[in-house]
Amino acid sequence: xxxxxxxxxxxxxxxxxxxxxxxxxxxxxxxxxxxxxxxxxxxxxxxxxxxxxxxxxxxxxxxxxxxxxxxxxxxxxxxxxxxxxxxxxxxxxxxxxxxxxxxxxxxxxxxxxxxxxxxxxxxxxxxxxxxxxxxxxxxxxxxxxxxxxxxxxxxxxxxxxxxxxxxxxxxxxxxxxxxxxxxxxxxxxxxxxxxxxxxxxxxxxxxxxxxxxxxxxxxxxxxxxxxxxxx
Amino acid sequence: xxxxxxxxxxxxxxxxxxxxxxxxxxxxxxxxxxxxxxxxxxxxxxxxxxxxxxxxxxxxxxxxxxx
Numbered sequence: 001x002x003x004x005x006x007x008x009x010x011x012x013x014x015x016x017x018x019x020x021x022x023x024x025x026x027x028x029x030x031x032x033x034x035x036x037x038x039x040x041x042x043x044x045x046x047x048x049x050x051x052x053x054x055x056x057x058x059x060x061x062x063x064x065x066x067x068x069x070x071x072x073x074x075x076x077x078x079x080x081x082x083x084x085x086x087x088x089x090x091x092x093x094x095x096x097x098x099x100x101x102x103x104x105x106x107x108x109x110x111x112x113x114x115x116x117x118x119x120x121x122x123x124x125x126x127x128x129x130x131x132x133x134x135x136x137x138x139x140x141x142x143x144x145x146x147x148x149x150x151x152x153x154x155x156x157x158x159x160x161x162x163x164x165x166x167x168x169x170x171x172x173x174x175x176x177x178x179x180x181x182x183x184x185x186x187x188x189x190x191x192x193x194x195x196x197x198x199x200x201x202x203x204x205x206x207x208x209x210x211x212x213x214x215x216x217x218x219x220x221x222x223x224x225x226x227x228x229x230x231x
Numbered sequence: 232x233x234x235x236x237x238x239x240x241x242x243x244x245x246x247x248x249x250x251x252x253x254x255x256x257x258x259x260x261x262x263x264x265x266x267x268x269x270x271x272x273x274x275x276x277x278x279x280x281x282x283x284x285x286x287x288x289x290x291x292x293x294x295x296x297x298x
Binding site: 002003005038040046047048049050051091094095096229 | 238239240241242245246273274277278280296298
């Protein structure tokens with residue numbers, strides 16, 4: 001679908017964790033898009049826009065956007081000021097960071113809100129496409145209190161034996177028993193080779209550079225490493 | 232185009248396809264300065280996540296975007 005400028009209404013706004021807000025928007029009609037795409041919101045009258053990945057699965061009139069307001073820039077201030085019933089100008093859908101028709105074994109690596117485009121992608125693979133090959137999601141965050149959607153991904157892990165989910169904290173408490181450090185360190189611990197895998201990376205520049213180098217050294221072809229650099 | 236800033240998000244290509252095209256390095260190039268109407272070119276610039284597109288009024292030299 002070519003991008004269009006449309007007006008949507010805010011129907012719900014929820015604080016998921018410290019700086020992360022999930023905002024639900026409803027369009028007048030069905031809003032077709034592909035899992036992994038993003039939209040551009042007009043956040044100021046002078047035409048300033050901010051891009052946010054769509055956090056919900058395709059289908060219907062509703063989309064969810066997960067916004068980290070930590071940076072406190074124009075987009076953060078706009079999102080914090082929104083309330084149910086407000087109208088927003090949405091340009092989209094945009095972006096080519098989407099699933100191929102027949103992916104290989106899929107590795108998703110995210111830091112921070114880079115997990116957002118992976119949520120609809122993983123739901124699509126597991127629930128719509130009944131994908132049976134391995135899917136692994138590694139999510140790097142700083143603190144445990146920053147986490148969200150944990151129960152949802154844990155349930156997917158329980159319901160789908162081919163899906164594996166790991167959280168990697170760079171600043172864990174003493175009680176944290178799972179992975180710690182950088183996501184890149186954990187990738188190496190998980191597997192000696194990623195030969196035959198396809199990787200999707202979304203997050204900070206350092207992670208993207210480190211993980212690209214690591215995966216290239218562990219057998220992933222450069223053309224099978226897909227990158228979204230919004231950070 | 233500020234090539235160093237381009238991350239290949241391709242919003243410009245989606246909004247103004249007759250003006251912008253991604254090259255082999257996944258960076259946007261201008262293929263035809265007059266490929267789209269001014270409003271589409273301005274929206275392409277405004278929707279760029281990294282502000283990699285500057286819009287200049289050719290008649291006055293004034294920078295229209297980013298402000």
